[in-house]
Amino acid sequence: MALPSTDNPLIRRAGPGTPGLVEPDSPDLAAEFARLALPPGSAWKVVKRNPVRTVYFGRLAGQDVYLKHFHIRSPIRMLADSLRGSSVQREVKAWRCLGELGVPTPEILAADKCGESEWLATRAVADAERADLWHSRQLGEGQAGRRAIRQAAEALAEMIARMHQGGIVHNDLHGGNILIRTTDAGPQPVLMDLHRVRRRQWWWQWRKLSRRARAANLAQLYHDRACFTTRTERLRFLKHYLLASGASGSLRRWQVRVEDAARRHSRRQYVRCDRRTLRKNRYFGRVRLARGWRGHVVLATKIPPVGSAAGALEFRLEDWQKVLASPEVLFLGDVKVIKDSPSTQVVRRTLVVGPHRLEVFIKRFRRKFLWRVVLDCFRWARSIRAFKLGHALLNRRIPTALPLVALDRRLGPVLMDSLLITEAVEAPNLHEFLRTRLESRPKSGASLTAAQQHRLAREMPWQFGRFVQRLSDNGFAHRDLKAENLLIRWSPGRPIEVILVDLEGLRRSYGLDVGRCFKGLMRLNVSLMECPAVNRTGRLRMLMGYLRRPGYWRVEFKPYWRILDEWSGRKLRRLLQVRRSRPGAMGRASS
Secondary structure: OOOOOOOOOOOOEEOOOOOOOEEOOOHHHHHHHHHHOOOOOOOOEEEEEOOOEEEEEEEEOOEEEEEEEEEOOOHHHHHHHHHHOOHHHHHHHHHHHHHHHOOOOOOEEEEEEEOOEEEEEEEOOOOEEEHHHHHHHHHOOHHHHHHHHHHHHHHHHHHHHHHHHOOEEEOOOOHHHEEEEEEOOEEEEEEOOHHHEEEOEOOOOEOOOOHHHHHHHHHHHHHHHOOOOOHHHHHHHHHHHHHHHOOOOOHHHHHHHHHHHHHHHHHHHHHHHHHHHHOOOOOEEEEEOHHHEEEEEEOOOOOOOOOOOHHHOOOOHHHHHHHOOOHHHHHOOOOEEEEEOOOEEEEEEEEEEOOEEEEEEEEEEOOOOOOHHHHHOOOOOHHHHHHHHHHHHHHOOOOEOOEEEEEEEEEOOEEEEEEEEEEOOOOOEHHHHHHHHOOOOOOOOOOOOHHHHHHHHHHHHHHHHHHHHHHHHOOEEEOOOOHHHEEEEOOOOOOOEEEEOOHHHEEEOOOOOHHHHHHHHHHHHHHHHOOOOOOHHHHHHHHHHHHOOOOOOOOOOHHHHHHHHHHHHHHHHHHHHHHHHOOOOHHHOOO
16 A cells, blocks of 8 residues: 555645654644644544543544544653654554555554644545454355455455565454455455554564464464354465465464464453453443442443343443442342242342343342351352353353342451342243254244254254363363253354353363363253253264364264263262152252
């Protein structure tokens, strides 16, 4: 992409006094640019806001313009900017370098740095959409969408290859920082957020990127698209990248190198995202209520769960303070009691939070054993642990009910009470889904053809195995993985989605053994035994869904199947003994 021409009324030429920046051509333009240094008025829309920068969208001189204001937060940041250059200087310099390499980027119209004020204006890219949103939309358009995704992946691989050949890396390479522009020649990627671009430079020459640096940069893109692309698509993208960049080495070696880097990058990203759950930021807030109640609330959701209404909303801390002013009142009035046992009390009700109306489940935790009073003095309340684990699952794109509020009340170090509020998910549990969809005589309004029932009976156990595999790969184990704690969302023509609820039994461990993982499979196997439509072959398919991984050959499943069958039989005998000894206690005997 060539540098822009100077006939644009908003463009500034590079000035000799400020290297890397652009300066006004006339006093009239200087006055216009001086107004851009101030926060714009209500005619401009806030696109993104964080402690580092604020991005606005509006019109200027008849053009759609994005205006980015950088905020200098501390003396340390000011010292770093004086040594390496300000954010605006780095972005303008990166824009010119990428333009010389032919990498498409948004056109910079104006930029300035005056004291602590830094701002940059770029022209909006016409007929463009964020890559992650564009990719999700194309997935729903069938084969035509798949072809468009393949064309965009090839163009993206060539763009990144040109960037790496010039010794440039983008330190925040993900779908949100890439635009897909629709053209007659097909979809074309455009690189955004250029202040995160770096060029490896020595004082005497340009340094070539090492294989490790290239793999680490590609790993960021792999991490972002891992849940939305297949292994074949990722290999095809890597193959086009190697052909365009001329990098030495086989495809297999590069695949191993990039996937290892992606695992390390994912681990760092997940840890960073998990830490912000109990902090004050744009996504979470802290509340302090009367009578010693303290807790955490959701203000916005960065990765909304599929089908979640609350995930697309933004809340205010003041509205949560009003709703939660007296937590005991939430269990009174127009509520529906779901469960009332010695360990928990669960009700369903409607909450009005500011202008938003939500259907929620409210869960109050009770203490069954007095010896846990001492233990609770030294650990998080069960509601806080479930709140953290729920958002940890959502960060890893594992479906669960969105936790909205976690509260606890302590008298000194002694835990007196705690409750958790989650969004209500409109989906049947596993037993209801099996009885509704796979019975030989299904209920009215839910009938399926024989072919649909056959495909569903084949796909569902496989998806259960993959679900347990994803939990295990991310270090999670659930000690109560039964049918009542799994919700199934499905419609004809769409894949099955398994949603995990009741996070009280969820635990994290970075050293999971096979036995703990197989306990979850065993409980699911016992639940599937109660449905005649899922036969022994279907349960074996669930085990294969857990054992099989992309890129592996045959799996010796028979030893695992014998162990799973033996454990399931033992579990069934225990459940029958409990049923005979305590009728009605079946729901509490699955742990």
